[in-house]
Amino acid sequence: MASTSPYTLKWGIMATGWIAEMFTKDLLTNPAARDVHDVRHEVVAVASSSAKERAADFIKLIDAPASTKAYGSYHELVADPDVDIIYVATPHSHHFQNAMLALDAGKNVLCEKALTVTASQARKLVDKAREKNVFFMEAVWTRYFPLSIQVRQLLQSGAIGNVYRTIADLSFNRDAPEGKVDFDDSHRMINIDLAGGALLDLGIYSLTWVFQSLYHVQPEEVKETPKVVAAVNKYHTGADEMTSIIVQFPEHKSMGIALTSLRVGTDVDGLNSAGAAIRIQGSGGEIHVMGPAYRPLQYKVIKKDGGGKIETFDCPIPKDEARDWGHGMFYEADECARCVRDGKKESASLPWSESIVIMEVMEEALRQGGVTYPDRITSDVFEPHGALNTGKR
Numbered sequence: 449m450a451s452t453s454p455y456t457l458k459w460g461i462m463a464t465g466w467i468a469e470m471f472t473k474d475l476l477t478n479p480a481a482r483d484v485h486d487v488r489h490e491v492v493a494v495a496s497s498s499a500k501e502r503a504a505d506f507i508k509l510i511d512a513p514a515s516t517k518a519y520g521s522y523h524e525l526v527a528d529p530d531v532d533i534i535y536v537a538t539p540h541s542h543h544f545q546n547a548m549l550a551l552d553a554g555k556n557v558l559c560e561k562a563l564t565v566t567a568s569q570a571r572k573l574v575d576k577a578r579e580k581n582v583f584f585m586e587a588v589w590t591r592y593f594p595l596s597i598q599v600r601q602l603l604q605s606g607a608i609g610n611v612y613r614t615i616a617d618l619s620f621n622r623d624a625p626e627g628k629v630d631f632d633d634s635h636r637m638i639n640i641d642l643a644g645g646a647l648l649d650l651g652i653y654s655l656t657w658v659f660q661s662l663y664h665v666q667p668e669e670v671k672e673t674p675k676v677v678a679a680v681n682k683y684h685t686g687a688d689e690m691t692s693i694i695v696q697f698p699e700h701k702s703m704g705i706a707l708t709s710l711r712v713g714t715d716v717d718g719l720n721s722a723g724a725a726i727r728i729q730g731s732g733g734e735i736h737v738m739g740p741a742y743r744p745l746q747y748k749v750i751k752k753d754g755g756g757k758i759e760t761f762d763c764p765i766p767k768d769e770a771r772d773w774g775h776g777m778f779y780e781a782d783e784c785a786r787c788v789r790d791g792k793k794e795s796a797s798l799p800w801s802e803s804i805v806i807m808e809v810m811e812e813a814l815r816q817g818g819v820t821y822p823d824r825i826t827s828d829v830f831e832p833h834g835a836l837n838t839g840k841r
């Protein structure tokens with residue numbers, strides 16, 4: 449008879465910034481609040497590259513169990529035998545080195561987006577995961593939302609006919625006087641040393657929708673590597689502040705347009721008055737996903753022969769009332785738990801090969817736009833004791 453007790457995945461959290469807080473609070477919610485009963489999560493340890501006290505403060509901040517261990521280095525975290533999986537929540541610049549540190553130690557890894565700064569780095573991480581026979585996934589949380597799964601199923605079932613075009617935007621209006629944007633130059637959003645820029649931070653979600661709707665659904669035997677045409681406006685730090693990419697699949701007669709900007713917003717008034725952030729267009733209709741592209745809560749299906757009828761589907765993020773929390777990152781955590789439980793090394797929702805192709809597209813777009821990141825963060829040579837793994841700023 450099948451066991452009824454849920455599988456427990458034990459997490460180590462690498463870094464103590466904003467998204468680490470959001471994600472770890474989600475891990476601590478009761479899975480039953482989202483009607484999940486087959487897996488659960490434990491936060492075993494948190495590491496800060498700055499100081500052990502910072503990790504201890506984080507544990508208090510998120511109201512984790514008192515037994516949660518605090519480490520003052522990433523090395524200690526990856527050496528902890530109680531940890532099953534490491535969540536890498538550092539800036540883009542650090543992902544390759546930090547994820548490699550964890551994989552090399554034989555840990556399963558969930559690494560924040562954008563997976564790396566270069567495609568070569570992504571390929572090396574995948575090679576290491578394969579060599580160590582561990583699970584590895586890019587934390588594009590939106591992919592694991594029930595909304596995304598429903599939209600992919602609709603597309604695969606032919607609900608809007610042949611899908612030919614997707615237009616997706618994730619842009620924030622952070623325009624500021626004197627040609628500036630409303631981030632300090634040192635902020636990771638625009639800091640070239642941290643691999644900042646609109647594309648790696650936000651545009652990756654526009655590409656996620658282009659890829660979910662046009663590439664992911666292509667049968668394996670006819671998967672087509674896209675052609676890329678990009679236009680980039682650079683900020684004075686050297687990072688991209690506005691990037692538009694055409695992703696072309698000529699064999700499939702399809703095209704995606706992925707947009708991102710730090711000057712104008714997708715949602716001009718914060719009330720979705722401007723309409724859908726994502727339009728997926730097929731021969732028989734359209735699916736409109738209401739933004740933001742990273743955390744969409746509603747989609748609409750409009751059929752060509754629907755006589756003006758619009759079907760609207762709401763997909764709210766469930767909240768654990770006892771903890772007064774529910775952000776939506778628990779869906780990707782549940783996916784990790786199921787994959788590790790089942791011995792899978794990659795997720796079918798975002799396979800390694802797809803993360804790599806998306807990195808290739810972003811790399812090519814930035815190349816066309818003349819954005820160059822410093823050598824120390826584009827290197828694909830693993831330096832376990834280098835500055836990016838030891839917290840030397």
Ligand SMILES: NC(=O)C1=CN([C@@H]2O[C@H](COP(=O)(O)OP(=O)(O)OC[C@H]3O[C@@H](n4cnc5c(N)ncnc54)[C@H](OP(=O)(O)O)[C@@H]3O)[C@@H](O)[C@H]2O)C=CC1
Pocket residue numbers: 462463464465466467468495496497498499502537538539540542560561562587589636642648649742839841
């Ligand atoms: N999925 C999502 O919705 C979101 C994902 N992200 C992604 O998460 C990652 C982190 O973003 P976010 O949490 O906003 O960033 P923060 O700046 O808030 O946190 C980054 C953390 O990384 C660690 N770190 C190590 N070295 C450095 C360094 N040189 N400079 C700055 N921080 C360093 C620090 O933790 P410590 O000192 O403890 O080691 C720091 O707190 C990015 O990849 C981003 O794209 C961000 C926001 C939303």
Ligand SMILES: O=C1OC[C@@H](O)[C@H](O)[C@H]1O
Pocket residue numbers: 649650742
């Ligand atoms: O991943 C993200 O999604 C939400 C944004 O606010 C954030 O900048 C980005 O990193």
